[in-house]
Amino acid sequence: MDSLTVMSEPMSPSVGLGVIHLFCKVNTSFDAEAVIGAVKNAENSGVTVIGVAVLGHKADLAVMGVAADLRELKALQTGLQHAGLEVVDSYVSLTEVSEYAKGMPQEMLDARLYPQLPPPGKNAWCFYPMSKRRNVDQNWFTLPLEQRAELMAGHGKSGRTFAGRVIQLVTGSTGIDDFEWGVTLFAVNPDDLKEVVYTMRFDEGSALYAEFGAFYVGMVTPIEELVQQV
Numbered sequence: 001m002d003s004l005t006v007m008s009e010p011m012s013p014s015v016g017l018g019v020i021h022l023f024c025k026v027n028t029s030f031d032a033e034a035v036i037g038a039v040k041n042a043e044n045s046g047v048t049v050i051g052v053a054v055l056g057h058k059a060d061l062a063v064m065g066v067a068a069d070l071r072e073l074k075a076l077q078t079g080l081q082h083a084g085l086e087v088v089d090s091y092v093s094l095t096e097v098s099e100y101a102k103g104m105p106q107e108m109l110d111a112r113l114y115p116q117l118p119p120p121g122k123n124a125w126c127f128y129p130m131s132k133r134r135n136v137d138q139n140w141f142t143l144p145l146e147q148r149a150e151l152m153a154g155h156g157k158s159g160r161t162f163a164g165r166v167i168q169l170v171t172g173s174t175g176i177d178d179f180e181w182g183v184t185l186f187a188v189n190p191d192d193l194k195e196v197v198y199t200m201r202f203d204e205g206s207a208l209y210a211e212f213g214a215f216y217v218g219m220v221t222p223i224e225e226l227v228q229q230v
Helices: 032-044 071-082 107-112 146-158 191-199
Strands: 020-027 048-054 061-067 085-095 124-132 166-172 183-186 208-214 216-220
Touching: 020 071, 020 146, 020 183, 032 048, 032 071, 061 071, 061 107, 061 124, 061 216, 071 085, 124 191, 166 191, 183 191
Parallel strands: none
Antiparallel strands: 020 061, 020 085, 048 061, 048 216, 085 166, 124 183, 124 208, 124 216, 166 183
């Protein structure tokens, strides 16, 4: 090895995986083959990469990366930028197990920490960040743990009515990005996305205490197809 070459140590969470959502628009230097190459390089380095054709004006496409080493996620981002994609928005988070998940079977906990993505047959996709309110009269963090756990149990009960139709990945971002969680939804049909978010907003835990960021929606799409659609 060259004496001037310095290799950085991996940067990994002690438990779980790093997650990055990159929302991109093409610029004049866009190179479809280079985008494919950046994704393949990341996958060869152990990154799970999910491509999404984004609907609406906010972005042309999204690339979601999941990996143990955050440096590999940065390499993916850099490779996409060098291939002519402008990152117009992004979100960084970590897979996690909620403090309200105590007592769940280990296989369910592992599914949250080390998800197998994308889920087959669920190509309708949505992402949004969220936090809990800290208003004077609506401060989630001043509620007793028992009350918070009860509210989250009701929230989870509503979500389970969509079993088989929607897969939800909630990743933690307190101290890492602008909100406290990132929520990624994979569904069978686009109206499933609409229905699950609408339904769960009526839970007291969301109706009184939830704050939401921008929503992105699209279709999970193989990268080779995705670069032909922009």
